[in-house]
Amino acid sequence: MSTNVTLMPERAAAQRGDPPQGVQSSGPPVLRRVATYFSKPQNGLLLVLGIVLTISTLAPLVSILIDTVTVHPGSIDSDRTGLMSGYTLFNWTDLFDRSTSTKEKLFDQNFLDPTVNTVLMSVFSCVFAIIYGGFFAYLVTRTNLKFKKYLSTIFIFPYMMPQWTLAVVWQNLFKSAAVGGGSDGLLAAVFGIHTPQWFYEGLFPSSVVLGLHYSAFSYILIGAIFRNMDANLEEAAVILNTPKWKVFSRITLPMITPAIMSTVLLVFSSSMGSFPVPHYLKFSTLTTRYVEMSVNRQGQAGILAVEMMVFGIIMLVASQLTTSGRKSYTTVTGKSGQTQEVNLGAIGRWLIAAIFVVLTLFTSLYPMLAFALETFLPNPGDYSFLTGGGWGSLTTKWWLTSENLSESGMYGQLGVLYNTTIWKGFAGQFWVAAMAALAAGTIGTLVGYCVAKNRRSRWANFVNNMAFLPYLMPSLAVGVAFFIFGSSMGIFNTFLLLIIAGTIKYIPFASRASLNSMLQLSNEIEESAIIQDIPWWKRMLRIIVPIQKSSIISGYMLPFMTALREMTLFMLLCSQTKIITTELNYFDEMGLYAFSSAINLMLIVTILICNAVVNKLTGASLDKGIGGN
């Protein structure tokens, strides 16, 4: 977009960075420079945002560090040092003490094993997500695959669900009494198929479930690159008779490498911070160990949180490196007007589509159906209606029970429709998600705008990193940080703390969406308004926002939808009935799968409705990713 205005003196001054006429000052040069700097609203805003983000991001992190050297009454540090308050290095020395065989074993189980397990789980999740999501992205964006629209929508369902619900579904499907004790899962009960224990507990299922959950992420990020990739390069290679594998490895792969790296970083840090998936699938990781150790080794558990933070910072550095690497590709990622779909063949396009229809049936539709069915079973996981009980054994009690005096196998709970705890929790989650999204979306958009306007400034770069850092921090570590921070501020177990934590954690969604789109926006657009003395806020509302509305709305939508099903970040910050995801986890842990399934359905339907409404109104959509266009 360009403007046809004559270059006026004011514009020339604006291009030189001179202040507008009204702010010419006559003081000393330093003051003049300061006045000039602050005459641009984006500069003042950047300063304020930088200070706020630095404090809000770093203060909780410093709190964790302090907590690791603080004495906790009732914990081992207090017991062994005899202190009831104050500071000690006991937690650090004791956790890493390997002087005796007992200490060595404790070191292994409290630190080494969880660390190694976490790294392995995160790596395998990345590999799975990249291969599965990336391949799917290629098929949807670059081939003539059938059922694209359906598959594109259904593929991201696992990302909409709270991540551990897939873990629960996995266990209920594959567990076997003959192999691991307890009762049979659906496959064993109905078909007599007994899977080995490693298949439904431990590293393998944890990695697969997380990989499935984040493959949607991979699809969104890699798909965006594929969509915008210039097909001319590949076409030129084909014209030159280059073999297909060479085209892929020499042209396609290098172009999507930045997206793959972004996905790796995001999936790695997200998997690392996952608590519920390894918890349900019985795999000892840093997060599960953190929760276990916080009973009587609270300070040492804090060290695990510090370790997760260190991983987050490593991710940030890696992200910086890959982002700088991405610059070399931007010259070739201009949208081509000649995108050509790869022909999968008459049978291939149907066959591959059919395979994905079946796969997504298990990862998306089956869980939904299982959730719906679960709410009508007589006992949690009791599929006796399939094995001789008949349809008559199904019940509506989980929905319709209106009193808790007569025991109806409800563990003292009212049915979903009458259960005010569930509805209050849902309202609480909605409120937190809406407020966090509003704050994160607004701050993130402003960060993106200010950074784009000061793209060569080191301060802008720093603010951008501060805004992005929480995203690469594992959720549990951020949760721990805000738990300690919130406790010391007296706002523990309040919606305020949840909203603050959600805001900080999700600003990156908005800041990245905003920054990417603002960078595409020519300065000329605003300059023409500056020349006409249009105030900054009016320029934003009348020019910037309307042009970038799709990206900006994505910056609000993604935090909202993520917060709506977020549990790990919030689980340490409030009681379990305050919001619906912690309540959902409570019901899952209690084995009341009918309630957790009903809540899952409520969440998914809510997200789908929101997605559809926003898509209808603005064209932005979750499956099209950040930026939405």
Place this chain on the structure above:
Amino acid sequence: MKKALRAAVACLLAGSMLGISACSDDKPEPGPTTSTQLTGVAAILDEAQGMTNEELFRRAIEESNGKTLYGIGNSSRGATAATAFIAALQAIDPSYNGTIEWTQPKNNSIFTILNADITSASHEFSMTLIQDGNQIQTKMINTGNLLNFIPKDWRDATGVDIDANGTPLALQTLSKVFLFNNLDVNANYTNVWDFVAEGSAPMFMGVNSEPVGKNFLYMLTEPTYAGYMKEAFDKLPAAQQAYFQKTVDEVAGDVEGLGLEGENAKYALAWIKLWVTQYNEKTDDGPICNDLVTTSAAGQSALIVYSKLRSVEESATASAANVTVAAYQNDYAGPGGYGYKHYLMIPKTSPLPWTAAAFISFMVTEYDGFAAWGKDIGGYSSNPNINQDHSEDGFVDGVDTYPAKNDKGYDWWTAADGGRLVLEDPEYASRVSANLSDWIDVAANG
């Protein structure tokens, strides 16, 4: 790959941690000071301890009319008891319109929430129903954050045991009992050692996710309960004794180092070691119960809250008749499970201490106050006068259909010639936990 990663991490740490040493030379601070001049909530509770329910209820009405009392507890039934309490106050004063909001955090987070509330600038919670005597002692009583209140009407009631249930005040003792699925006729659980026999994997909540389970293991080393373990061991066939003897000999050397007393402690330790390496960890007693009652769980066993059996809906594949309470077998030897308590306490920062005291007194002295728990098997009030009889809960139309549901009651369960429940003692558990906790964690990982 895993080994290489482990080695790399270990090497990095060994280098980085050299030189770190304890830096604190602080002197231990004294515990909470006792003052003859009580103030604030402590003073109110001191006065309240001399009042009858009637007097307490009137003070509660004065204090909280039009207000909301926030309670927090490990049992969701606190909300039901709260409804009954409000009704009781309204029976005295129909215009009373106070309310109670009940929060139920799971497991350990209650300590976090309470401590955060107590140390914050504004305080929300007026009372708590809390479990895990060990942590209550070390985190809440030793720090003075929770205060004890013994109602006069409870103290004066016949049959209450102030020493056992007064400090801190216990609402009830809850039992977790050994159960097994009886559909496998070859399954044999007539001795507590059968649950740790070779190949046995009883379902149980993780001892680090529900610490009362770990308290049970601590309590097993107490001389009385260690004695039960030895007695049960002596009743085993010679072949089984020989099998377990290896473990007993292996851990015998640890007894002194762990500060345990009594010659039978090694039997308790051996059982604990086998238990923590063999049990099948589950997230909660609910899913364990769901599993155990199914036909596909034939021969499986578990140690879970007894009252969970109440929620089994009879179906083609699930039935309470499929399970047997191990201790109800005539020839059963050893503890039949363990008992832990729900305690009622008041934060030192309670915004409505009179109402909190009245509510607590209501729950431990009045039938309606305990009815929320009393209507079920496996929960026994600290005031025997308000317990309900559940000895025939398994009868349907006069026929003993679900024998596992016939609760034999607190006296039987705690008797040395009955269920031999291992009862939680906060003082003992907190004394041995520092050493024993690590020992258990190491044992669990082989």
